[in-house]
Amino acid sequence: MFQLAAPYPALQTMTVLPSPQFSNQESVLDTVSRKLAMDGTRYTYVRSRNGRKKLKWTFLLSRNKALELRAFLFAYFATKIKVTDHNNRVWVGNFTSNPFEFDTPNAARPAIAPMPRGELQAIDIEFEGVEQ
């Protein structure tokens, strides 16, 4: 289970998604700059991001849930959100994907009436935030 809640900290809306697909990513945003002096001394300059990390998830969603996530993105694409990932780690940050692209790679079976067409949609979400 994967939870998105917004706006942070006055949470009003919560969307529950299935766990993301494998190949999810988590990376540090800190950078290091290396300088080499004439005498061979190595100097490094580190720029930290206050513990902020970049995360990527790929979700396979039913059409219904994709519409819910789509509405969530429309509402809170520029708002700080709270994410509880599939490992129960809590993150607070922002979406950084642009554009958000809902792909429709496969058809879901069976279609659940009265839902719209029972399609399966995939979306990649990039997120930058700080773990709480």
Add this chain to the structure above:
Amino acid sequence: MLGRSPISDRPLTAATVPSGGGGSGGGGGSGGRAIATTAVLGVAGARLGVMVLGTARAAPPVATSVLNVGQQASYVLKHVHQASTTGLTLGQQASYALKRLDQVIIAGLTLGHHAIAHTVHSATATSAVSLGLSTRLIVTAAATTALSLADSASGLPSRAVGNSLNLAQTAHATRARTAAACDTVTLAESGQPAQIGPVAASSKSNLTLRDAAVIRQQSRSLAAVDVLQTYQPYFNNTTQTWADAWVGLTDSASAVVAHRGVSAVSRLALGSSNQRSVLHASAIAAGATDAVTLGQRANETETPSDTDALHLGDLAEVTVGKQPTRDALSLGHRAAVVVVRLLTATDTITVGQAFVYELPADDIEWVYKPSVGAGTPGSPTPPPASLAYAPDLDLPPTTLLFPPVAPSDTLTLRSPELGNKDRLQFNRISRETRGGTLVVYADPMWPKVEVQVLSFTGLSWDQAQHLMNFLSAHLGLEIGFIDWEKRLWKGIVTNPTEAVTQDGRGAMYSASLEFEGALA
């Protein structure tokens, strides 16, 4: 009554009076043009004595009148008068000097006047001084008078007129069982040049007043009163009503004929030592500034007209005494400006609460079930709590319309292939602070672009040609698109150059569209 020298128009004969002699002395005339008169008056032990010395010489034509009133001759005249009350009336000698119009006239009066009572039971020492002196110069350069009460200097015409008024008056009562010291000072001073020429002129009136009532020795009843202003009712003839007014010390400066560079300034300095009395602010006729500060010391402040500051300190303090100490402070202070601006400062604190919930359900990961609670004011609009489901149709075709409403040109295609994309493009600003915190901002009014990427296969020759004709005919115009969920979109096609490909024989044409629009 003061003994007076025998002054007359005829020349005087010198009359010498021994310093130890008593009584009044007179001088006789000797034919000289100059007149010198010296009068020495002394008061001591409530006894009065007068010694008058008059001399007359032939030259020079100078008239000098000197009055010294002091203690020097007190013992001389102690046998002549015995009185506890002394009244002085001076001015005759100055009037005599006025007769010499062609001479330089100097009239100087120095007065020391004391009524002293020593070791007297229930005695009151009263000193009343009334002086009148004027110096009038006709067609001369300057006229100056230095004296005390009822003092004036005028010149017609003159270059400058100066009028200085100095007064020192003291009433002492010492070593008495019931002592009363009353010292009343009333001053009126004005400097007013009339007929100001076309040059810049100024009128300046400085009034310095020090009034104190002091009791130095402890008595059974202590009372020290120092009044700078009194409060009196008066009858207003215009309104036929009684009104109250403060009388006493006033200070004013006015410029009647205003030329360039003329200013009117009124400064009032007060020093009141024993008790702080009442000073009514309206009694100060300040033109553009009205600032009064009273306390242990008196300050006058000139501030702009839109500022009015009043600081008062009032204290009544008796170190040793049986009488109750009273301290009453009454103020009337007003500041008026022509333009009044109403400035409003508002500080609004908004306290809001938010509420979010989650309803566990088996299908919560697959169906449209956002948990929308209550939010704070100003938060983004949450997604709708429910979704308007489209009717479940069996592979409905898609349709391109022009115009979107009441179309005149319609193209029907089969549903697009799987792999269609729905791109959401938002405008937002992402900035990173120095500390590494990511700040994202987006205005709700900024556009949100949604692009549908569709690919069609299995089109017939006619459909492929019709599609290209449709795009060519309505390129850049808003068209309608009814998707496979029967939703109507309005927008434009952004990839008209995308090729139509023939993948095989028969209806094997494929095409793709990028449709940028929004749900109608």
